[in-house]
Structures are given as C-alpha cells and as structure tokens.
Amino acid sequence: MSTPVLGAKRLVGIIGDGPWRAPAFESLAAAVAAAITDGRLPVGARLPSERELAAVIGLSRTTTGRAYAQLREQEYILTRRGSGSIVQLPTVPGGRIDHLLSPAGADDTEIDLTCTAPVAAPDILGAYDRALSRLGAYLPGTGYYPSGLPVLREIIADRYTRRGAPTDPDQILITSGAFGGAAIAVRALLNVEPDEAARLGGARSTSRVLVESPTYPNAIATLEGAGAALVTYPLEFGPQGHHWDTDAMDQLMGQMRPRSAYLIPDFHNPTGALMGEAQRRDLANALRRHRVVPVFDESLVELGLEGGRMPSPMSALIPDSVTVGSVSKIYWGGLRIGWMRIPRHRVDHFASSRLGLDLGAPVLEQLVTVELMDSHDAVVADTRSRLRSARDLLAAQVRSWVPDWKLIVPSGGMALWAELPEARSAALSIAARNHGLRLVAGPNFAPAGGLDRWMRLPYTVPEPELEQVGPRLAAAWEEAKAMTGRGPTRRARIVA
Numbered sequence: 001m002s003t004p005v006l007g008a009k010r011l012v013g014i015i016g017d018g019p020w021r022a023p024a025f026e027s028l029a030a031a032v033a034a035a036i037t038d039g040r041l042p043v044g045a046r047l048p049s050e051r052e053l054a055a056v057i058g059l060s061r062t063t064t065g066r067a068y069a070q071l072r073e074q075e076y077i078l079t080r081r082g083s084g085s086i087v088q089l090p091t092v093p094g095g096r097i098d099h100l101l102s103p104a105g106a107d108d109t110e111i112d113l114t115c116t117a118p119v120a121a122p123d124i125l126g127a128y129d130r131a132l133s134r135l136g137a138y139l140p141g142t143g144y145y146p147s148g149l150p151v152l153r154e155i156i157a158d159r160y161t162r163r164g165a166p167t168d169p170d171q172i173l174i175t176s177g178a179f180g181g182a183a184i185a186v187r188a189l190l191n192v193e194p195d196e197a198a199r200l201g202g203a204r205s206t207s208r209v210l211v212e213s214p215t216y217p218n219a220i221a222t223l224e225g226a227g228a229a230l231v232t233y234p235l236e237f238g239p240q241g242h243h244w245d246t247d248a249m250d251q252l253m254g255q256m257r258p259r260s261a262y263l264i265p266d267f268h269n270p271t272g273a274l275m276g277e278a279q280r281r282d283l284a285n286a287l288r289r290h291r292v293v294p295v296f297d298e299s300l301v302e303l304g305l306e307g308g309r310m311p312s313p314m315s316a317l318i319p320d321s322v323t324v325g326s327v328s329k330i331y332w333g334g335l336r337i338g339w340m341r342i343p344r345h346r347v348d349h350f351a352s353s354r355l356g357l358d359l360g361a362p363v364l365e366q367l368v369t370v371e372l373m374d375s376h377d378a379v380v381a382d383t384r385s386r387l388r389s390a391r392d393l394l395a396a397q398v399r400s401w402v403p404d405w406k407l408i409v410p411s412g413g414m415a416l417w418a419e420l421p422e423a424r425s426a427a428l429s430i431a432a433r434n435h436g437l438r439l440v441a442g443p444n445f446a447p448a449g450g451l452d453r454w455m456r457l458p459y460t461v462p463e464p465e466l467e468q469v470g471p472r473l474a475a476a477w478e479e480a481k482a483m484t485g486r487g488p489t490r491r492a493r494i495v496a
C-alpha cells in the first residue's frame with residue numbers, strides 16, 4: 001500500500017500553529033489527535049519527521065518529539081524505523097460498534113451499511129474540553145436533572161420559538177437521544193390519565209398507534225414493546241418518490257380511531273421523503289378532528305441537502321402534539337442527547353412517565369451539546385456538504401453497477417431507499433455478507449410485513465468505502481437472484 005506523505009506545512013495548515021497551552025507537547029499532541037479522530041488527518045498518512053515539524057511550527061525538537069511519543073502511546077501513530085510515523089486509529093476494546101447493533105461482530109474488511117449515523121463532528125473534542133471546564137460548577141449538586149440542564153432547555157426552546165412554534169423551556173425534557181424521547185412519549189400516551197380516558201370515550205382503543213410503512217425499525221420495536229397495536233399507513237409511491245396522502249390518512253384514522261401516531265415528516269427514515277406545507281396543514285386538521293395525539297420524530301430535520309426553506313414544524317400547526325429531536329445526526333450519536341417538546345398540559349404526566357424510565361441525561365454531555373450549539377450553523381453546513389457528496393457518490397455507484405434497480409434520490413436524510421426488480425431484499429442482505437457488505441433488508445422497516453422489494457442504503461460511511469459499494473452490491477445481487485429460498489423476512493431486533 002502506498003502511504004500519502006504529509007509535509008510539515010500541510011500538517012500545520014490542518015492543526016493550526018498555536019498558541020500552544022503549556023505543556024506545549026500535550027496541546028500539540030491533542031491537536032493532532034483531534035484532527036485524526038474527526039477525519040481531517042487520514043488514517044494511513046505519514047506525518048512529517050519531528051525535526052521537520054519543529055522547524056515549521058516554531059517549537060523545539062524536544063517538544064515535537066514528546067508530542068509524537070504521546071501520540072504513539074495513545075496509539076494515534078505507529079512509528080517504524082525507515083517508514084516514519086503513520087496515522088492510525090487507536091483500538092477500541094470490543095470494537096466501535098455495539099454487538100446489539102451488529103450481532104455478528106465488526107469486521108474491518110466489511111463495509112457496514114446498517115446504520116444511518118455519521119461519525120463525530122469536527123471539534124467535538126474541543127467541545128468536551130470547554131464543557132469540562134464548566135463542569136466544576138455543577139459538582140456541588142447531585143447531578144440529577146430529570147428535566148435536563150436549564151441552560152440546554154432554554155436553547156432548545158428558543159430554537160422551536162424561532163422556527164414558529166413558541167415554546168417555554170418548561171415544555172422541554174432532555175432525553176437520551178430522540179429514541180429515549182420517543183420511548184417516554186409512547187409510554188405516557190398509552191398510559192392515559194383517567195380524566196382524559198373519560199373524555200376519549202369507550203369506543204376508542206387507547207393502545208392503537210398510527211405509523212407509516214416503511215418506518216424506523218426501533219420505533220416499531222418500542223411501540224410493540226409498550227403494548228401498542230400498530231395501525232399501518234403505507235406511504236404512497238410515484239414518479240416523484242414517496243409521499244403522504246392525507247385524505248387516505250384521514251380515512252384510516254376515522255376507521256381505526258387510533259389514540260396516537262408516530263410519524264417522521266422530515267426526511268423520513270428510510271425513504272428520505274419530506275412532507276410538504278399543504279399536506280402538513282391537512283394532516284394537522286385530520287389529527288385534531290380525530291383527537292389523535294401525534295409524536296413527530298424530527299431526528300433528521302436538519303438534513304435537507306438541497307437548501308431551500310423547510311416547511312413549518314408540525315408543532316407549530318398542531319398544539320397538542322409531541323416532538324422528539326436530537327443531536328445524533330449532526331453532532332454525534334455517542335453524546336446520547338435528545339429532547340422532547342411537550343404540550344403544556346401534558347408536561348407533568350410526561351415528566352412522571354420519564355421518571356419511571358430513567359433519572360436524566362449525563363451532565364457533561366449536556367454541557368458538550370451546549371458548547372456545540374454555539375457553532376451549530378457551521379457544523380450543520382459541514383455535515384450537509386459531506387452527506388450531499390456521499391449521497392451523489394452512492395447513487396452513481398448504484399446506477400452504474402445495478403442499473404435495473406430503481407432509485408429516486410432524496411432531497412435529504414442519510415440513506416437511499418432503492419426498489420429492487422424482484423422481492424429479494426432479505427436474500428440480498430444474506431448474500432451481501434459473502435461480498436464484504438452489511439445491509440439491512442426492507443422487511444425490517446415494515447410494521448406489517450412485506451417490503452422485501454426494497455433496500456435501504458445509508459451514505460454515512462467514508463467516501464473511500466462508498467466507492468467500493470457498487471461492485472460488491474452487483475456481486476451480491478447476482479448471488480441473491482440465484483438463491484432458491486428468499487431468506488428470512490423477519491425483522492432484526494435493533495437497527496440504527
């Protein structure tokens with residue numbers, strides 16, 4: 001393998017030239033480590049020699065030597081006589097992906113297209129540093145914040161207000177990701193308060209929840225786990241891609257009288273569809289008329305890749321609605337910070353439901369989120385531009401290697417949702433393992449079965465990996481077509 005060589009000037013261009021906080025060797029090592037973890041310094045690159053770097057960066061040779069020694073000790077570089085210091089990522093005990101998300105374990109030669117989640121945003125280590133310096137102020141307290149840190153709740157409330165849904169910080173609960181918020185919402189809504197049950201009347205099943213098909217697999221698992229009976233609305237599909245027919249949803253609600261709904265109107269996972277303004281208003285009217293309390297999952301709302309104005313948030317159109325959101329798709333899923341926006345009259349009920357599940361999100365990660373929100377617009381712009389180019393690259397791979405698959409490139413989100421010429425998505429996901437590719441088959445996204453003709457293809461892995469997806473997909477597809485059985489079409493347990 002040839003090793004890209006990085007000149008000292010280039011390295012300084014990437015990590016900056018100080019000023020270095022004392023001890024300088026530690027801050028220099030930290031700057032290099034930060035650039036490696038956020039991908040600005042590619043794995044495999046060869047760093048300049050200690051002497052060359054010292055001359056360009058204006059530090060002593062001893063300082064650069066100690067910085068390299070620290071990086072070596074932390075496994076960020078591997079130094080071999082004759083071949084210099086090569087950038088690498090430190091090993092993580094047990095790997096970088098949890099066995100619950102990837103039961104067969106991680107394999108470095110495989111391309112993992114099972115998750116719609118990006119790597120950490122640049123500057124996350126800097127944000128941790130700044131947050132640590134604020135943490136001291138919180139240590140004399142107990143650290144339990146079941147509602148969330150007031151400073152973060154204020155920022156989130158203000159963001160809703162600026163989007164057109166006036167929100168008081170008291171309406172915000174900070175949760176363990178959007179998923180944690182959805183679990184609290186489901187639990188609270190299915191556990192109806194007695195006076196509300198009386199108002200709803202006996203004819204309504206309080207366990208029915210309207211969901212789209214396809215939908216986010218973990219939502220299916222959470223809803224079913226909470227005892228919900230799913231009322232499935234199949235998204236329409238036409239030449240423009242997937243969309244919502246609000247008349248059909250209206251009729252379905254009239255017939256089935258669900259208590260609640262879990263919907264993803266903003267760059268829906270897995271289709272990437274975005275609900276238009278007029279449909280939002282029609283849907284809000286229908287939900288209100290049928291007295292359905294919806295939960296809107298806005299996890300992907302900031303992932304519009306084509307610019308343009310976003311339609312109104314559903315919380316601005318339907319006051320008795322719950323919204324969940326998070327920073328997982330913009331900053332990092334590892335922060336596990338999300339939130340819910342709750343109608344005022346439901347706050348107490350939701351807060352007590354939350355206390356039955358956990359006692360709050362970690363203080364440090366909330367502070368890190370506050371720090372990152374300072375440069376939110378720049379972080380979002382960076383994520384969008386990375387995703388846009390990754391989306392186009394993956395779409396080009398699919399079109400040239402499996403040209404008989406149908407693809408409508410979505411205007412946002414993190415995945416393509418491809419239609420196969422035959423219902424063999426489950427077989428394809430099995431065959432793919434023989435070709436170094438991990439996929440999640442369409443049936444995983446089906447609340448009521450089916451969808452074996454569809455395959456989700458996330459474009460969140462690095463571009464050098466995406467460039468290898470086409471040939472692997474084509475080989476796996478040939479194998480899947482030759483398989484006699486179609487493979488199990490049951491759902492996997494958890495899919496991110």
Ligand SMILES: Cc1ncc(COP(=O)(O)O)c(C=O)c1O
Pocket residue numbers: 116117176177178179180216264269297299300325326327328333337338496
């Ligand atoms: C629609 C949707 N909701 C929730 C989540 C989970 O997000 P979080 O990490 O904020 O819990 C995801 C992640 O893929 C998602 O796509």
